Amino acid sequence: MDEDMVMEMLDHNNSDLPDATKAALDLTEDFILNHAANVNDAFIDRLKEYFREDQIVELTIAIGTWDSVHKFNAVFDVDPPELDENGLFSTGRADVMEDMRQHLTCLGVEGDPGHPLHAEQLENSPA
DSSP states (O other): OOHHHHHHHTTGGGSSSOHHHHHHHHHHHHHHHHTTTTOOHHHHHHHHTTSOHHHHHHHHHHHHHHHHHHHHHHHTTOOOOEEOTTSOEEOOOOOOOGGGGGGGGGGTOTTOTTSTTOHHHHHHSOO
């Protein structure tokens, strides 16, 4: 994927992108903007022209996962990922409120001092 393809996705229905990509982007757009309200049998039949059923399931799971990640990041003001000097993507720490830090234990963060969201690191990080 390059910058030109990203720009084409902004108006994907009027682009030169492959029809399979357009169908996947239509699913993504409807899933996120309309809570998949328009995904009916005809929509699924259109997707089946390009994807197997297992691929449609996988695509839908991926869309839902990334939509949830985006919403989580928005709630906790997590910056978009940036490419570091090692070629890895990283983000800043989540802006977790004091009374919510107890929930880090549920995520396995509390007991893992190397975890980037470990409570001690959060306590020592600038607010």
